[in-house]
Amino acid sequence: MAESLPPMSGHVTKPTVHNEAYFDEPERRRPPITVVGPVAWVRSNLFGSTLDTMLTVVGSLFLLFTALTLLQWSVGAANWYAIIFNMRLFLVGRVETFLDLRLSLLALYIALVVGVNLAAWSIVRARVWQLWLAGLVSLFVIPWLIEASIALPPTYLGAGQREIVSGSVTTRPLERVAFIGRSGEEVVFTLAEFASEEELARLSSFTDVVTNTLRNAARNRLLEQERRATIEERLAGQRLTERQRAELEVEWAESELPPPIRETHQVSAAPVAVSVRASWNDEVLASGLIGSGDALRFTLPQDGWYMLEKHIPVQDESIGLLAVAGVYPIFDRSFIRDGERVNQYVRATDRLLIEGGRPREADGGDMLMLGIIDHQYKGLRGIDEYLRVMVAPFLQQINRSLAAFSAFIALGYFGAAWLKQREERFVQTVRRAAVWLWLALIPLAFILIIGVGESGPIQASDPQLWGGLLLTLLLTTVGIVVAFPIGIAMALGRRSSLPAIRIASTLYIELVRGVPLITLLFMSTLMVPFVVPSLSGPDSAPYRIMIALILFSAAYLAEIVRGGLQGLPPGQEEAGKAVGLPAWRITLHITLPQALRAVIPALVGQFISLYKDTSLVAIAGLIDLTGVATGIAGQTEFQALRRETYFYIFIIYFIFSFVMSLVSRRVEASGAGAVRRE
Numbered sequence: 001m002a003e004s005l006p007p008m009s010g011h012v013t014k015p016t017v018h019n020e021a022y023f024d025e026p027e028r029r030r031p032p033i034t035v036v037g038p039v040a041w042v043r044s045n046l047f048g049s050t051l052d053t054m055l056t057v058v059g060s061l062f063l064l065f066t067a068l069t070l071l072q073w074s075v076g077a078a079n080w081y082a083i084i085f086n087m088r089l090f091l092v093g094r095v096e097t098f099l100d101l102r103l104s105l106l107a108l109y110i111a112l113v114v115g116v117n118l119a120a121w122s123i124v125r126a127r128v129w130q131l132w133l134a135g136l137v138s139l140f141v142i143p144w145l146i147e148a149s150i151a152l153p154p155t156y157l158g159a160g161q162r163e164i165v166s167g168s169v170t171t172r173p174l175e176r177v178a179f180i181g182r183s184g185e186e187v188v189f190t191l192a193e194f195a196s197e198e199e200l201a202r203l204s205s206f207t208d209v210v211t212n213t214l215r216n217a218a219r220n221r222l223l224e225q226e227r228r229a230t231i232e233e234r235l236a237g238q239r240l241t242e243r244q245r246a247e248l249e250v251e252w253a254e255s256e257l258p259p260p261i262r263e264t265h266q267v268s269a270a271p272v273a274v275s276v277r278a279s280w281n282d283e284v285l286a287s288g289l290i291g292s293g294d295a296l297r298f299t300l301p302q303d304g305w306y307m308l309e310k311h312i313p314v315q316d317e318s319i320g321l322l323a324v325a326g327v328y329p330i331f332d333r334s335f336i337r338d339g340e341r342v343n344q345y346v347r348a349t350d351r352l353l354i355e356g357g358r359p360r361e362a363d364g365g366d367m368l369m370l371g372i373i374d375h376q377y378k379g380l381r382g383i384d385e386y387l388r389v390m391v392a393p394f395l396q397q398i399n400r401s402l403a404a405f406s407a408f409i410a411l412g413y414f415g416a417a418w419l420k421q422r423e424e425r426f427v428q429t430v431r432r433a434a435v436w437l438w439l440a441l442i443p444l445a446f447i448l449i450i451g452v453g454e455s456g457p458i459q460a461s462d463p464q465l466w467g468g469l470l471l472t473l474l475l476t477t478v479g480i481v482v483a484f485p486i487g488i489a490m491a492l493g494r495r496s497s498l499p500a501i502r503i504a505s506t507l508y509i510e511l512v513r514g515v516p517l518i519t520l521l522f523m524s525t526l527m528v529p530f531v532v533p534s535l536s537g538p539d540s541a542p543y544r545i546m547i548a549l550i551l552f553s554a555a556y557l558a559e560i561v562r563g564g565l566q567g568l569p570p571g572q573e574e575a576g577k578a579v580g581l582p583a584w585r586i587t588l589h590i591t592l593p594q595a596l597r598a599v600i601p602a603l604v605g606q607f608i609s610l611y612k613d614t615s616l617v618a619i620a621g622l623i624d625l626t627g628v629a630t631g632i633a634g635q636t637e638f639q640a641l642r643r644e645t646y647f648y649i650f651i652i653y654f655i656f657s658f659v660m661s662l663v664s665r666r667v668e669a670s671g672a673g674a675v676r677r678e
Contacts, residue, residue, distance in 0.1 A: 092470040179306055187299075
């Protein structure tokens with residue numbers, strides 16, 4: 001039986017309400033990583049659906065395979081000496097030595113202007129400067145660490161009287177060879193011994209022709225041995241048709257396994273007599289008989305040429321291979337300085353420079369030297385040798401220049417930032433100064449690079465010698481700066497109410513846009529001298545090419561600007577007329593600024609296209625960045641190195657194009673892009 005409820009009274013009790021105030025802020029929690037942040041972006045953009053997941057996986061595998069292949073090639077097989085020893089050629093071409101200081105001043109001025117513009121239009125965080133400083137310090141520390149911890153690989157030189165025959169190659173060891181050295185360096189000679197045929201085939205270092213021939217012969221024998229083993233394995237199987245078996249048997253009968261290379265040529269079986277002489281007095285500095293386990297050490301007394309003599313005393317058929325530390329291949333250069341021919345010799349590993357003639361033989365001829373052509377690095381490098389032979393010399397060439405460039409960027413940035421922080425009115429002053437500094441770059445570059453003539457205070461340079469990145473940037477800058485106002489004028493002329501101006505502008509734009517750039521380059525080379533006879537000489541070739549690039553770019557810029565003008569609503573122009581503004585002020589202050597802001601991406605895209613199209617001037621006879629790469633790949637000591645040279649200029653083109661694109665995005669974000677986002 002249920003309990004009876006108490007009787008309800010007429011008075012209802014209200015619940016007591018307590019008001020409590022919490023002065024502590026609630027705990028802040030981070031949003032889930034699957035909703036906000038990089039993980040959320042990856043999840044929604046790369047793995048948002050089954051198709052996205054499949055494309056992401058396939059694309060990642062392709063990129064990984066490409067990156068690993070490129071890394072293996074660049075570290076193990078690529079010869080980057082073509083880049084390291086032609087850095088100046090890539091940058092400025094064959095310009096005169098007296099221009100070096102001017103170009104350095106121009107580069108530092110550009111760095112200063114970049115720093116001022118960074119401070120004028122943006123704020124660089126302290127973390128970015130810290131990372132940049134750490135990167136600069138590493139450019140100096142890394143080469144020092146590499147050289148202190150990793151020894152240079154030896155140079156392998158053959159000795160003996162026996163001829164080496166491998167395929168169509170027949171060679172004999174050199175008995176005398178010249179090399180250059182630095183004062184205080186230690187040279188060590190040992191007899192290179194190989195425990196097996198595989199070890200000889202895997203030899204990787206600087207080698208002469210004899211050593212490389214033995215290495216290739218051992219490698220070919222191993223490959224032939226592997227091929228014969230594969231044929232034997234297939235013949236032992238039961239799944240071959242009669243025809244396949246017959247073909248394999250014929251291939252087996254025609255193949256022949258060469259005899260072991262080490263035993264046939266008795267590699268390092270006999271001691272080698274070595275002596276080193278000074279080129280200046282023919283004094284014997286060191287000599288000895290080097291056998292198994294022996295080492296000959298001596299210290300070079302001064303910088304200069306030395307002569308190495310090596311032979312096997314006993315008359316036998318052995319070939320001795322010497323592993324020499326401290327003796328490395330040489331690049332030779334010849335050029336005209338002050339009317340006289342100068343010969344320079346540069347060591348491959350550390351850029352030791354010796355000028356003058358090399359040692360002479362008894363008959364009066366030049367002694368054969370340890371040249372880079374016959375003593376290239378052969379075999380696949382390991383990561384340690386790649387760092388020591390390639391990375392360290394490259395960083396040592398660029399670290400000082402990058403440090404000076406970065407210092408002037410920092411000087412311009414912090415100087416302008418200090419002015420901005422002093423008073424609010426200095427903000428606009430700094431921004432105006434940033435624009436005027438860029439405008440001042442044009443006459444400054446003209447004075448420093450082109451000069452003002454023989455009678456002026458600055459000696460004029462020879463335009464025929466302009467080349468490399470210098471010529472590429474000159475053509476791009478002139479094409480952009482001069483073509484831009486012409487393009488605006490043509491765009492306004494095509495919209496003009498005057499028929500003559502409209503028709504002339506239209507004909508010019510359509511005619512130029514209907515012709516390939518390479519055609520304009522050749523036409524400018526041939527036709528400009530008829531119009532301006534003073535530009536007919538070979539030293540005026542860069543100016544003729546500049547005219548073609550200006551005409552070409554102006555036509556495309558005109559269409560871009562016209563598209564921006566047509567995209568504006570007609571109310572803008574009507575409002576200007578309503579307040580009584582003349583047509584030229586409406587265009588200058590109302591329609592044209594808005595049109596230019598709207599087409600910023602297209603304008604910068606055209607500028608980037610012009611920068612890359614300058615590579616076509618190599619066909620017209622100028623040696624720009626692409627022309628330098630082609631010329632270097634054709635040199636004897638850098639034969640078959642087109643991949644390395646073109647990969648290097650690919651990086652240069654990408655860096656400058658990316659910077660222009662980045663600046664375009666920043667400008668667009670402050671102008672038309674910001675308006676569209678709103």
